[in-house]
Amino acid sequence: MIIFKEAHGRKKIIIIIIIIILYCNKTRSYSSSRHEELKNKPILESILTVNNLTKKFGFLAAVKDLSFSIEKGNVYGILGPNGSGKSTTLGIILNVVNQTSGDFSWFGGTTSTHNALKKVGAIIERPNFYPYMTALQNLKLVCKIKDVGQDKIEEKLALVGLQERRNTKFSTFSLGMKQRLAIASALLNDPEILILDEPTNGLDPQGIHQIREIIKKVASSGTTILLASHLLDEVEKVCSHVIILRKGEKLYSGKVEDMLATHGFFELKTADLNALVTLLNNHASFGKINQENGLITAFLKEELDALTLNQYLFEKGIVLSHLVKRKESLEEQFLTLTNTPTTINKI
Amino acid sequence: MFRLLQIEFIKLWNNTAGKLLIISYFALILCMALIAAIKFDIGPIEFHVADQGVFNFPYIWHLNTWIASGLKLFFAIVIVSMMANEYSHKTLKQNLIDGLSKKEFIASKFLTVFSFSLISTLFVFILSLVLGLCYSDFTEISIIFSDLEYLLAYFVKLIGFFSFCLFLGVLVKRSAFALGFLILWFIMENIAIRFLVWWLVGKEASENIMRFLPLESMSNLIKEPISRFKAVKSMVAQVGEVMNKDYAVHFSELLIVGSWTGIFIYLSYALLKRRDL
Structure with a gap:
């Protein structure tokens, strides 16, 4: 910077050119190293x-530095x-919301986003179809957009149980049927x-149950x-x-x-509570009591099953009146992570 | 390209209202043939439009394209709602999620507009040819196929106008409001800008500027043919006026409308690209 200030006229231009050349080299070496990285990707x-x-909406950041x-x-x-930015994140990766900064790549970045989306199935918020077209016509249109054959239509209609309604207009469907x-x-x-x-949502x-069954079926495949x-x-x-989000930030x-x-x-x-507490405090497997x-x-x-613990305590002369092994529920964990006081639930 | 047209065809053709409007548009063009049937028979005066030389080649190309282009406003409803419905049904979002790029989306709309303009031009061509062959006084090949630039002007005019409608559909997102905006724009161009410039600079400057505005440049492509009509001409001559009007289609006018088409399509794309859905 100091050199730059002292230089005048032609020298200044030369310095600028050198900086540009250096910058270009740097980005080139960066991109080639990135290429190597992609090649040596794990399986x-x-x-x-x-x-x-x-993603910022004016001053409000809906998604912050999410990776x-x-x-x-x-x-x-x-x-x-x-x-918390869930739908915004999905909107960005699905090409309908423009990100403020950052990037994402589908399938290792080998195809353009819209071509990648042809290999993705997505439902965002409410189901959007042409209300004046029948279920079958709507699905045929989607086939054209995704550039796939129409031979799967009947199979998928059967999977979600809408075969009898295939020639009914979409506008006459109930919310559950629309979602299916x-x-x-x-x-x-x-x-x-x-x-x-x-x-x-x-x-x-009944609708919730149907949708979950379908999701499980799909997941098992x-x-x-x-x-x-x-x-x-x-x-x-x-x-x-x-992935847990709060106010656009990743928590976990x-x-x-x-x-x-x-x-x-x-x-x-x-x-005899005190004897039990002392015993547990001296046991290697236990932390907080x-x-x-x-x-x-x-x-x-560390891992310890109820049977072993019961036997151990019995040998030490303690007879339990109550023994339950539990894992913390996701809800408890989630509330702790998102800093919401759990006491509200207890009232 | 064929895939994009097919996508748009499925959307349009399964819409009863859209289908009805498209069919009636072509039916209305067909109704031009009915001019031939206009006959006055009031005692001694017998007047048959078809015998007055309105269907003479090459005048018929000018007359028919001018009348047919008046019907374009009717078709604007189809184009505007075709675009605005994608917003109101939120299917635009779904189309993008399903793997259509924003560029492809605009391309599919533009291709549709292009095809409709082409079909409409062919339709007018065949209709005029048939009418001309029935009623024209001259049927030499060289005369029949002279002045065909009116058909080109008609085609360019339709594409330009429909692209404007597409752009309004993207901009306003509601078909009724977009049509309202179209009328508002027409009033603005013809009253606000025309008279403002007239008042500020003068008549000549006003006309020069008007030539470059979208709707005015489109209507300039095909000038009104009525005063060119022989009967009207002789009537004017009787009053003692001489009319020297330029009826030709100029390349510069085609270029202006062509540029507007490009600008509108690009703006639609840029707007769509910038927006969060």
């Missing part, structure tokens, strides 16, 4: 990689309270990944699934991996079981 097939994604990746064969859940048609349409190309945004219990939801039990039941991403307390905890009751209303909660540091 895990990456479906989607998101790097430092940010994650999705590998083939897993079922992912995006969890977060309302307004959307799933059929998303599956038409036998997608590599199925993306669902709040698929059970606004459905009655080995399709990768990305499920955005604020319904925890939904995610807990279906997903193997989870990884396996569901890693997120739940690693080894669970025991709830114990006995006549809480005592509340005559109930002892002992958190495990």
Whole structure:
């Protein structure tokens, strides 16, 4: 910088040119090293990689510096309270919302986004179809857009149980049927990944059950699934991996079981509480021990099953009146992570 | 390209209202043939339009394209709703998610507009040819196929106008409002800009500027043919006026409308690209 200030006229131009050349070289070497990196990629097939994604609506940042990746064969859940940026994130990766900064790539970045989307099945919020067209006509149109043959239509209609209604106009469908048609349409190309945004929102219990059954069926066939939801039990039941968002920031991403307390905890009751607490404190497997209303909660540091513990305590002369081994629920974990006071639930 | 046209065809043809409007548009063009049937028979005065030379080659090319282009406003409803419906049904979003790129989306709409303009031009050509062969006083090949530039002007005019409608559909997102905006734009061009410039600079400058505005340049492509008609001409001559009007289609006018077409399609694409859906 100092050199630059002192230089005049022609020298200044030369310095600028040198800087440009240096910069070009740098970016070139960067891109070639990136290329090497892609070549030596691990065997895990990456479906989607998101790097430092940010989306601002005016001053409000809906998504902040979000990075994650999705590998083939897993079922992912995006969890977060309302307004945490789930739908915005999905909108960006699905090409309908423009990101402010950051990037994402489908299938290792080998194809353009819209071509990649032909291998993706996605349902965002409410099902959108042409109301004046029948179920069959709508699905035929989707086939044309995705550039696939129409031979799968009947099979997928059967999967979601809409075969009898195939020649009825979309506008006459109930919400549950619309949602099921959307799933059929998303599956038409036998997608590599199925993306669902709040698929059970606004459905009655029967509808919710039907949709979950379909999702389970699809998941069991080995399709990768990305499920955005604020319904925890939904995610807990279906997903193997989870990404937790709050106010556009990633709080956690990884396996569901890693997120739940690693080894669970025991709830114990006995006549002589103090003896039990001392015994547990000296046991190598236990970490934190809480005592509340005559109930002892002992958190495990390593795996230990109830049978072994019971036998051990019995040998030491302690007879239990209550023994339960539990894992923390996703809900408890989620609330701790998103910093919402759990006491509200207890009232 | 064929795939994009097919996509748009499925969307349009399964829409009863859209189908009805398209069919009636072509039916209305067909109704031009009915001019031939106009006959006054008031005692001693017998007047048959078809015998007055309106269907003479090459005048018929000018007359028919001018009348047919008046019907384009009717078809604008189809074009505007074709675009605006994608927004109101939110199917635009779904199309993009299903793997249509924004470029392909605009391309499919433009291709549809292009095909409709082409079909409409062919339709007018065949209709005029048939009418001319029935009623024209001259049927030499060289005369029949002279002045065909009116058909080219008609084609360019339709594409330009429909592209404008497409752009309004993208901009306003609601078909009724977009049509309202179209009328508002017409009033603005013809009253606000024309008279503002007239008042500020003068009549000549006003006319020069008007030539470059989208709707005015489109209507300039094919000038009104009525005053060119022999009977009208002789009437004017009787009053003692001499009319020297230029009826030809000029290349510069085609270029202006062509540029507007490009601008509207590009703006539609740029707008779509910038928007979050």
